[in-house]
Amino acid sequence: MGIFTIAPQHLRFAVKLACAIVLALFVGFHFELETPRWAVLTAAIVAAGPAFAAGGEPWSGAIRYRGMLRICGTFIGCIAALTIIIVMIRAPLLMILVCCLWAGFCTWISSLVRVENSYAWGLAGYTALIIIITIQSAPLLTPQFAVERCSEIVIGIVCAIVADLLFSPRSIKQEIDRELDALLVDQYALMQLCIRHGDSIAVDNAWSALVRRTQALDGMRSNLNMESSRWAKANRRLKALNTLSLTLITQACETYLIQNTRPELITDAWREMFNAPAQTAQDVHKQLKRMRRILSWTGEHDTPVTLYSWVGAATRYQLLKRGVVGNAKISTREEEILQGEVVVKAESAERHHAMINFWRTTLSCMLGTLFWLWTGWTSGSGAMVMIAVVTSLAMRLPNPRMVAIDFLYGTVAALPIGAFFFLVVIPSTQQSMLLLCLSLAVLAFFIGIEVQKRRLGSLGALASTINIIVLDNPMTFHFSQFLDSALGQLVGCFVALMVILLVRDNSQSRTGRVLLNQFVSAAVSSLTTNTARRKENHLPALYQQLFLLLNKFPGDLAKFRLALTLIIAHQRLRDAPVPVNDDLSLFHRQMRRTADKLISASSDDRRRRYFNRLLEELDVYQEKLRIWEAPPQVTEPVERLAGMLRKYQRALTESQ
Known part of the structure; x- marks a missing residue:
């Protein structure tokens, strides 16, 4: 497609990117910074990164948030570099190797924190390495260099934010309003499917799509x-609303599952009620009004618990949705809903994956160090920097190999583009600031369009080209230096790609098993008589883990069904009226300890031993429930949980 067939917002972002780069260039030379290149490079990365991730113009606030992360990461990296230099100034080789370990440590941390915050830690890792490599010839100038680097980066970030504000950033609010309405309609459609008890594949597709959309809505938030x-x-x-949407999905899926054994629970009256079509949120609102009238006549005890809970959650969803659309003051009823439960954060299941990322970054940086010292190549330092940049930023993403290939393609494309600017454009325009700015603006405009298309190598080409063309003060033109710098980038990206390919990530099966065992632990932990623990809301954390499972094992319906069944068991046991006495309370704690040991078990033998112990304890617990005359609302879910764990014992305990 040609450039003129692109949507207007694509052209607008290309102009925005060009403006950010030109503004950073002008400010850098106006204030006579020693290396304005860093301000320009920062402005380009901060502006283009969110556009590449979004596949279009980023929403308002995304560039500003990325800029703040970059500032935090830069300052952490500078402080780490100063500390390492002060402690190890007398041992340069050891100092560089420790910095490689620091880069690996930051990659490890970035693999465990939230995805949106991982950028700051990845940046902190390679910023320290850049500083330590750059000051090898004059270590006493480290504080001055760190301050200059921070100043240049802050200038670039400010320029990117100013450009974003000048060109009317897109607000995501209207998109959220539309998605809230569409999500409610689709929740109703899922409940219709579940009550009809039709094709299981259609139900699987519907609930997995709703899980993804609910996760996307949380990203919009x-x-x-x-x-x-x-x-x-x-x-x-x-x-x-995120919790309520997940609650609606859970109640609908439980309605489907209970009909496998007790179809008589869903009466013909409720089947007829959910046969009514609903195309809009207003139609769903009318249906909910009818259902609430029926519930006021029949009462909670004569209604299946899943339907009663679904109607209540959908009603609360509607109330909060109206508040989001109008952004009005929070009412007393809304405040009760918002403060009703304490949301528990998910514990990372990717610790093994994070350790692999640590070794990938550390080993690649150490290999770069040995290559630099062995060859004595002047641009070996540049290769080391690219190794650190690629491995630090690629590891957290779902496909690190493709990120490394993207950087490699970008550095290859930067060689001819950079040569054209270095040999023709910049020498012809260095006497005119206006012409220099216009030439870079044209480059940024066209690459900005390609970045929004997620063209392979486009983001890497933008960063690599700016990095190798002469944007220092004063400008010097030595072709051998340019060629060394360009080849250094190329070699660095190649080494990083080789390390990623050779150090295989074998953590997928382990991560999947840990996730499933976390679902088991959550179901067991819901058995408690502690009031505070019963008010804890694990549902967002459980669905976050389920979303990770969807990404790790796309198309594996058996794992999804098992995970969803365990989530449903957790919700049902959390609300079950467990008898309150010391005997059951002590046994609850014992089962939780066993479930925790199951998650942390490091071998299949230990895992099987703790799993068998948990099954035995569940059998004893069922006997205790019979002794204490627990109601069917408790005994039946516990019996289903024990049966399910026995059925899937092999999948939950053995490495695959």
Whole structure:
């Protein structure tokens, strides 16, 4: 497709990127910075990175948030570099190797924290390495260099943010409003499917799509929160709406599952009620009004618990949705909903994956160090920097290999583009600031369009080209230096790709097993008589883990069904009226300890031993429930959980 067939917002972002780069260039030379290149490079990466991730113009606040992460990462990296230099200034080789370990440590941390915050830690890792490599010839100038680097990066970030504000950033609020309505309609459609008890594949597709959309809505909430502080009330409501959407999915799927054994629970009257079509959120609102009238006549005890809970959650969803759309003051009823439960954060299941990322980054940086010292190549330091940059930023993403290939393609493309600018454009325009700015603006404009298309190598080409062309003060033109710098980037990306390919990531099966065992632990942990523990809401954390399972094992319906069944068991046991006495309370704690040991078990033998112990304890627990005359609302879910764990014992305990 030609450039003129692209949507207007694509052209607008290309102009925005060009403006950010030109503004950073002008400010850098105006204030006579020693290396304005860093300000220009920072502006380009901060502006183009979110556009590449979004596949179009980023939402308002995304560039600003990325800029803040870059500032945090730069300052952490500078402090780490200064500390390493002060402690190890007398042992240069050891100092560089320790810095390689620091880069690996930051990659390890970035693999465990939230995805949106991982950029700061990856940046902190390679920033320290850049500083330590650069000051090898004059270590006493480290503080001055660190301050200059921070100043240049802050200038670049400010320029990117100013350009974003000048060209009307897109607000995500209207998109959220539309998605809230569409999500409610599709929740109703899922409940219709489950009550009809039709094709299981259709139900699987419907609930997995709703899980992904609910996760995407939570990402939109994060963008809205970054956009402006005036959306604080909407942000609180959207957090609760995320939980309510997941609750609706869970109740609908449980309605489907209980019909496998007890189809008589769903009466013909309820089947007829859910036969009514609903095309809009207003149609769903009318249906919910009818259902609430029926429930006021029949009462909770004569209604299946899943339907009663679904109607209540959908009603709360509607109330909070109206508050988000109008961004009105939070009412007393809304405040009760928002403060009703304490949301528990998910514990990372990717610790083994994080350790592999640590070794990938550390080993690649150490190989770069040995290559640099062995060859004595002047641009070996540049190769080391590219190794650190690629491995630090690639590891957290779902496909590190493709990220490394993207950087490699970018550095290859930067060689002819950079040569054209270095040999023709910049020498002809260095006497005119206006012409220099225009030439870089044209480059940024066309690459900005390609970045939004997620063209392979486009983002890497933009960063690599700016890095190798002469944008220092004063400008010097030595072709051998340019060629060395360009080849250094190329070699660095190649070494990083080789390390990623050779150090295989074998953590997928282990991560999947840990995730499933976390679902088991959550179901067991819901058996408690502690009031505070019963108020803890694990549902967002469980679905976050389920979403990770969807990404790790796309198309594996058996794992998804098992995970969803365990989530349903957790929700049902959490609400079950467990008898309150010391005997059961002590046994609850014992089962939780066994479940924790199951998750942390390091071998199949230990895992099987703890799993068998957990099954034995569940059998004893069922006997205790019979002794204490627990109601069927408790005994039946516990019996289903024990049966399910026996059925899937092999999948939950053995390495695959």
